Amino acid sequence: MLDVFICHSASDRGVAAAIAARLERGAEATIWLEECEMDAEHTVASAWDGGLSSGAILLLLAPEAVPERLSRERWESVLKHVEGNAVPPVGAVLVRDCPYPRLLERKHFFRWCDGAQETLRAVERWALRLHSEDA
Numbered sequence: 102m103l104d105v106f107i108c109h110s111a112s113d114r115g116v117a118a119a120i121a122a123r124l125e126r127g128a129e130a131t132i133w134l135e136e137c138e139m140d141a142e143h144t145v146a147s148a149w150d151g152g153l154s155s156g157a158i159l160l161l162l163a164p165e166a167v168p169e170r171l172s173r174e175r176w177e178s179v180l181k182h183v184e185g186n187a188v189p190p191v192g193a194v195l196v197r198d199c200p201y202p203r204l205l206e207r208k209h210f211f212r213w214c215d216g217a218q219e220t221l222r223a224v225e226r227w228a229l230r231l232h233s234e235d236a
Contacts, residue, residue, distance in 0.1 A: 102129055102130065102131055103128060103129070103130040103131070103157065103228055103231055103232055104130065104131045104132075104133060104154075104155040104156045104157075105121075105130045105131070105132050105133070105152075105155060105156065105157045105158075105159055105228060106133045106135060106149075106152025106155040106157070106158045106159070107120060107121060107132060107133070107134050107135065107158075107159045107161065108135045108145040108148045108149050108151075108152070108158070108160050108161065108166070109135070109136060109137065109145075109161035109163075109166060109196075110136070110137050110161070110163055110165035111136055111137075111138070111165070112163065112165050113161050113163050113165070113166065113196050116161060116194070116196050116213065117134055117136075117161060119221060120159065120194070121134065123221045123224065123225050124224065124225060124228050127225045127228075127229075128225050128228035128229050128232065129232070130156075133152065133155060135148050135151050135152070137165075137166045144166055144167055144175075145161065145166045145167060146167065146168055146175045146179060147175070149178075149179050150178060150179075152189065153189065156189055156231060157189050157191075157192065157227075157231055158189055158190070158191045158192070159191075159192045159193070159194060159224070160179075160191065160192070160193045160194070160205070161193075161194050162193055162194065162195045162196060162197075162199055162201045162205075163196040163197040163199055164197060164198075164199040166199075167199045167201055168200075170200070171200045171201070171202065176202050179191060180202055180204055183204055183205065183207065183208070184204065190208070190209060191205075191209065192210070192211065192224070192227060193205040193206075193209065193210050193211070194211045194212075194213055194220065194224065195210070195211070195212045195213060195214070196213045197213070211223050211224055211227075
């Protein structure tokens with residue numbers, strides 16, 4: 102069974118729940134949700150590492166979950182992880198427009214604005230590929 106750690110803001114509970122339900126049902130995944138508070142200190146850039154023992158990490162990017170000002174220092178650990186293709190893989194869903202490091206677009210990047218159903222299918226396909234890589 103694949104464990105997926107999802108970081109999201111409180112305002113994106115519905116999106117996180119939809120993704121979680123789809124992955125539990127379609128990819129036989131166990132989901133761990135980490136809700137980021139709406140403050141500058143607890144963002145997806147600071148909370149993502151809570152999922153390092155998971156099979157995958159998914160960051161939900163939205164203004165409430167991403168530092169307003171991009172700084173390499175705030176994103177350093179996640180960017181090094183992504184650049185190094187480290188395990189577990191990190192994916193990102195752009196829920197609403199916000200600043201984020203463009204490096205996140207290199208792999209496993211999804212856009213909620215492309216349509217909820219299409220995004221859910223794409224995230225599920227990603228999780229299923231992770232299952233086959235573990236086999």
